[in-house]
Amino acid sequence: MARNRPRTAAPSQEVALIGRLTQQRAIVLEALMAVEGFVGAQALHNRLTGDGTPVGLTTVYRTLTAFAEAGRADVVRESNGERLFRYRPGPDHRHYLICTGCGLSLPVDSEPVETWAEKIARTSGFANVRHTVELAGLCPDCNQRARGR
């Protein structure tokens, strides 16, 4: 058991990018890929524990962090300081519009921002300029729900 072909992609291949292929990493990865929007490490850990697939919280953190560093996950920061992760199939740099209600994320065309950031980087004299762009709001559904009370 445990050789069913995954529906979306092969976690094993992805895991290989960050080191040794272990069961835990595959589990965390699969869970991350199954999530629609952004998730926190703790939430993911809870989900796994609830699903009867216990993985250490530490491992979840390590795996997610490693994946983000490998450029296979996007990271954003909640207003409370929590880090949220999202699996990124492609290697391209992207920005999202995130729903603060449900975590749903919508990739947005960030080309204008990229060029703008590059220009700033070039003209400022600063070295190693990186940028963070986050758009957040209430998606139509959550907005509806919020208005209904």
Add this chain to the structure above:
Amino acid sequence: MARNRPRTAAPSQEVALIGRLTQQRAIVLEALMAVEGFVGAQALHNRLTGDGTPVGLTTVYRTLTAFAEAGRADVVRESNGERLFRYRPGPDHRHYLICTGCGLSLPVDSEPVETWAEKIARTSGFANVRHTVELAGLCPDCNQRARGR
């Protein structure tokens, strides 16, 4: 003692924006205004304590948070999750290029981003869209210093 006229502006007037005018708030505010770039609450607290103007850490946090909420301070998030504050004289929405070495902040022309963000907000169907844009890098000075080792 403690009735010297501040060099830059009148903290008292600013403080009035967030509630009662107290000595502590004036002190925190004055300290914040005296700082060039962004500062963390703890750093500001240390500075004050060192200066022989002890103010409770709690109060520093409360004051800075209140000020940020009142729109008189900008807030950014460090990679470690720490919040950094910066006094903002005007009420206008601004974005900065921040030096990760020394905290120096350079206001940048963010007009392109604003229009971009507005467009996204309009076309997405999301409500209450807000955006966070952070540019960070090493300022020429810090870069020099970093290279010299």
Add this chain to the structure above:
DNA sequence: ATTGATATGAAAATCATTCCCATCTAGCTT
């Protein structure tokens, strides 16, 4: 001066995240 709403601050509580370290295991090597 009296007074009641606010503000203060030391210590304790939270909370996400990281560290420690004894124990396991993937993936060779023999």
Add this chain to the structure above:
DNA sequence: AAGCTAGATGGGAATGATTTTCATATCAAT
């Protein structure tokens, strides 16, 4: 197939920023 070891795991303790608690102090209106 058994042995080996660098790399991985995970429970619990540690960290570090921020918040809460609550008894005390202070503003500012009366």
